[in-house]
Amino acid sequence: MTPPAVRSAGLTKRFRSGQVAVDGIELEVPRGSVYGFLGPNGSGKTTTIRMLLGLVRPTAGRAWLLEEPMPEGGGSVLPRVGVLVEGPAFHPYLTGRANLARLDAADATADPRTTRRRSDAALERVGLAAAAAKPFRQYSLGMKQRLGLAAALLRPRDLLVLDEPTNGLDPQGTREVRHLIRELADAGTTVLVSSHLLAEIDQVCSHIGIMSQGKLLVQDERLALTERGEPTLVVRTAVDHVGTATEVLTALGLGAPVVDGPEVTASLGSVAPETATAALVGAGVPVVGLEARRPSLEQLFVTLTGEGFDVAR
Template sequence: MSVNAGVTEAEGTSAGASPPLGRGGAIVTTSLTKRFPGGQVAVDHLDLAVPRGSVFGFLGPNGSGKTTTIRMLLGLVTPTEGTCEVLGEPVPRRLAAVLPRVGALVDGPAFHPHLSGTANLLRLSAADAAVDRRTARARVAEALARVGLSAAARKRYGAYSVGMRQRLALAAALRGPRELLILDEPTNGLDPQGTREVRSLIRQVAAAGTTVFVSSHLLAEVEQICTHAAVMSGGRLVAQGTVAELRAALGGRAAVTRVTVETPHAGRAATLLTGLGLAGVRAGDGEVSAALGDRAPEDVCRALVEAGVAVRGFAVVRPSLEDVYVDLTGEGFDVGA
């Protein structure tokens, strides 16, 4: 069953218009576009609105323009068209005033291999005119402690594991007090425990009032902590809003609430479900599933039992943000499977 059927431009942009934001947004872009000299359009008329205080998930498959967008927010790449405001200041014109208030992890960690973790962060501090030299060491030590790198602080970066490198990049972003944290794929290379730690770190930072803008192609990781999200596909924004709004935007789409029945009588159950008017019935080995539609699950269950189908398990599966994502970006083939 194909999931990207029926996703049109109009539907995409209707979800995109939901949060009206003035100058108060942490990030506001209008028609932001980047066309690289080769002619490739990496970001195409992007209207992004990230409210202050939100944890904003910036989602999309690899190559959908997330990193280029982040590079434009940080002044690394100059937009071809459109405007971009970060913390109320126009970028790139006022970068020098904006960036000291922003912590960033861009496109994976990058440090000098012959220097220790501490020395690498001190180098970034030394480049920062806004940092007081006397507090730099203490701040670096504190940032390393927050990501659990204190024990490896004096080890050469070249000897760090992938996970430790990612943590050091996070520590670099947390080097000082931040109003906005921009994290590009922060869980890349981390094991499940490390991923959990990053999530809890993001929660802590957000609880202290910092806006967190976090990009990911792995949405399940982000779903639990985000208040808002935007979905990119092929350089364009296909949806943005609160997580609840995005889930609601699914109505009538391929990804819908389904019932899954575990039973030895799969064939009989499938016929029955079809007879009840349920769509998308799929029978497997010892399992049958179907789209619930507007039927009450208890009615479906009772009908099965009354017809003599042995119900060993009965589950109602609601669409996750991942389903929305897969639905909107056309990534993946079969939502229910």
């Protein structure tokens, strides 16, 4: 099997105050995947990413990027990794293009002869070509975030690590970032994207890891995660037939039917949807609509943690 692009073993960070920000997580990001690192603010995602990149030393445990141990292998592996960690910092009086040139000059493995071409290509890719000659201090929050993305894309990367990449972006910018992530993944880049926004993760990621209070609660392929939950059957009928529909579903063994206007919802269990449909029609219930639903990503998170969080966008 191909080794994962990112891996950790018992990765832990305990601060001097005694707070455990990250508690023994075993992260595994498959190569070629878009791995959504999901959790509310303060769950330990950013601290984990900083440890993976060698920016913060773990209290215990190990981490590897592209099979290189971190931080020992940082010098050889980090040129292959594009990174956007929350709050990217640039020189305020330099232009966007000049900031990228300074970053590129700090990379001993980059070809200085192609700096201008690669910088302009990265700025074009994130929608900042028109603002390339504008000082960074005049950039809006969304433009600063876009410049951070451009810095991560200055050269081809085997791994892209993005921490809250749509922070400060408007809906159009958010859609553009999602499209860019898919484009990079299709080209073979592994993408680890951290976010507290469910909609982002659900739309773009192939794999998901859910963190809460410093612990990695679960990780798997996105579809496999949502299929773990108990499916429900939603039957829509005429209002004066909901009583009969409820009786039929109960007799079939569906759990705890709930009536909401013309809809009856019940836990499907092991009953096949077609069996329920036949029983309803046989009892004279006019079935206007019938749907077998799997739990959403939001419902899965609430089930695992008992918490809700920002599901905007």
